[in-house]
Amino acid sequence: HNLKVTPLVAGWHFSGIVESIAGGVDNLKVGDAVHGHLQYSSKTEQGTLTDYITVPASECAKIPEGINMDVAAAVTTEALTALQAMRDKGGLSKGKSVLIIAAGGGVGTQAVQIAKVLKAGSVHAVCSTKDVSNATKLGADLVIDRTKKDITKALDAASYDVIFDTTGKYSLMKMRYAMKKGGTFVSTIPNITDYPPFSWIVGIATGKHSKSLMVKCNRQDLELVGEWMKAGMTVPIDSVYDIKDIDDARERQESGKKSGRVVIKVADGW
Ligand SMILES: NC(=O)c1ccc[n+]([C@@H]2O[C@H](COP(=O)([O-])OP(=O)(O)OC[C@H]3O[C@@H](n4cnc5c(N)ncnc54)[C@H](OP(=O)(O)O)[C@@H]3O)[C@@H](O)[C@H]2O)c1
Known part of the structure; x- marks a missing residue:
């Protein structure tokens, strides 16, 4: 993230529910569960540890049925x-x-x-x-x-x-x-x-x-991964924290003891 931007924003991966859609987007509707990650660039001024983000429809994909939101965010x-x-x-x-x-x-x-x-x-x-x-x-x-x-x-x-x-x-x-x-x-x-x-x-x-490489989030690749997840590809989740416990989450992330992804939930607010 761009550390010169205030207030500081953080977080790259996301899963969430579509709240509103710009004109011309026909592959998504309000209420769809989607996942993806923000582009790794110093120009990215949003972070995913927040209530709302805006992303191009071409940079997220519907979460396949049967895949939970924690795993969907962790896989991206x-x-x-x-x-x-x-x-x-x-x-x-x-x-x-x-x-x-x-x-x-x-x-x-x-x-x-x-x-x-x-x-x-x-x-x-x-x-x-x-x-x-x-x-x-x-x-x-x-x-x-x-x-x-x-x-x-x-x-x-x-x-x-x-x-x-x-x-x-x-x-x-x-x-x-x-x-x-x-x-x-x-x-x-x-x-x-x-x-x-x-x-x-x-x-x-x-x-x-x-x-x-510098990974680029795109719908086609996310959909491919979604198909593989439906077929059994797994993502190990080490732990899930509420955003209010972000210090514990960071400690776990940096502890060297984690086995799998550390997920932070913001759904219930700060
Ligand atoms: N360029 C991009 O687009 C992009 C995208 C995603 C991630 N990344 C970068 O990719 C790296 C890995 O990400 P990650 O999410 O997989 O990290 P991670 O989950 O923390 O895993 C790092 C792994 O590296 C192993 N490791 C550490 N030192 C090693 C060594 N000398 N030889 C062999 N294995 C070693 C660790 O295992 P042990 O020490 O237990 O063996 C651990 O399994 C990070 O630097 C991340 O920033 C880049």
Whole structure:
């Protein structure tokens, strides 16, 4: 958020009920339950920890029947980030192999499930011991415990078409040994090697690509994710707080103990 704006606004993800609609919008009606996230930009002057927000109809989607409001809010950024990173930046498609780093995190748990839905040939996941069984349950074909193996050295060489680093702590240069020729390293955090002329130089020198993404909320991707949720894609919820307990929510979020998303409800007011 833009910290220069007063009063300070906060919160990116949302689920809520449509209160009113501008002319020309024909896919939504008053009373529909919708979800999405605000665009990550310093120009975004709204926060979702509030009673009302206005969003373009193209940047939210109806919540599928049977999905509750907490889960609907929690899924938005993480699922869209994973989808856009692997499909759009990495070119992940049927039969290709992917390594997902931090499969226990918000983005990582969605990435494992989405890679399976995209019918990747092999989905390998990296996480700490505490998240190994969950990553296996989510469908990873192989789970690598990063506390037991240094992934910058000990993976099989030339194994992956796509490496998705959800942490921003790795790089193409560290992980290129594990990537196939023509493969793509995708990060949630930009790296100098993602931009010309460095991207060209790295591409020529290694035969591999480095990219990063800035997630964009859009109705089509939200609807796709909604379909997958109806079919069983899950979003772990760690805890749900009322807005009046926001300090506790922040403490939980930053505690390192959470397992899943921390949701804050504003429906009952401040
Ligand atoms: N660019 C975008 O559009 C975009 C969109 C969404 C999120 N993000 C960014 O993406 C990052 C991840 O978001 P998130 O919601 O998934 O965070 P999160 O839920 O807090 O998860 C972070 C994960 O990283 C793991 N981790 C920490 N250090 C690691 C290391 N050295 N190697 C491997 N794994 C490590 C943690 O697990 P352990 O430490 O237990 O192993 C944890 O599972 C954040 O920096 C966020 O700001 C960017």
